[in-house]
Amino acid sequence: MTKPPAAPESRLASTEVETHVEAFQKSRDDRRTELMEDYVELIADLIEHAGEARQTDIAQRLGVTQPTVAKMLKRLAEENLITQRPYRGVFLTDEGHRLAMATRRRHQVVEAVLCRLGVDPDTARNDAEGIEHHVSEKTLEAFERFLKA
């Protein structure tokens, strides 16, 4: 559209535009859930390794301030991913736990793939922390097949 269908590139334009916009929309969508995934994954880790997940611990690990964490935890509670007992730490709901485990799996698989491709462990961990949120189920399965081979 925008210009009449006479221009040479316009013939394929409409489908091209649709596939393009789909990718960008998925990307924006992923961005909205990235933080929630990092939180539940971190909370699961803290509970397993430290026995509890308090706001200050979470803040320290994420590198943000504690009031920032407090506000986000409210959102996570509203979304039924966690419950809170003041001064007793944060706990995952069943739904939160499922999301945490799914995120952890993706994180591990992505990191392992990077390592297998010769990336050094530090870089692999750092890059995986961002990449993990954009890996679809299909891509994840392809990664797992690659690791098994």
Added chain:
Amino acid sequence: MTKPPAAPESRLASTEVETHVEAFQKSRDDRRTELMEDYVELIADLIEHAGEARQTDIAQRLGVTQPTVAKMLKRLAEENLITQRPYRGVFLTDEGHRLAMATRRRHQVVEAVLCRLGVDPDTARNDAEGIEHHVSEKTLEAFERFLKA
């Protein structure tokens, strides 16, 4: 910190925390530049394939409204990535062009790697649109080695 150094896991805790926080900070940092990268890459594509990049075209491709694009273009101009000539479209500065080419390279390499690993083309394109922004130079080089092998 937080607890005395007596707890069993605390011995490694301090370095663990630092590496963890580094990954999250990189992830947040990448998120800040994601959008700018998508814009300049798209603008380069539009100029090459359509001869010009107007606000309405950009909006249509990204799947957002035109005022959203107008506002973002102001930011990109402030950051010296683009220049604008009203009703004549958007143009990349040298800096913007360099960023666009770097982003395009990453996009193509990531998409190619996914395809090589057996991901179908549509999924590869969609996932690459998000993953590309979190791939460091080291990982990119590993990807390129993998593709050559």
Added chain:
DNA sequence: CATTATTTATAGGCGAGGCTAAATATCAAT
């Protein structure tokens, strides 16, 4: 050249995600 269509600009609003500062509440220790 006057009218219409398209493009761009502007105003105002909303939620997410970050911050600092200050008030509360709990915990720990003397």
Added chain:
DNA sequence: ATTGATATTTAGCCTCGCCTATAAATAATG
């Protein structure tokens, strides 16, 4: 039990990225 340290809550404030509605400018057309 009092005091001091630590943890949590709350209150503003900011920027970014999205939106709708509208106005203004330009382009295209009869």
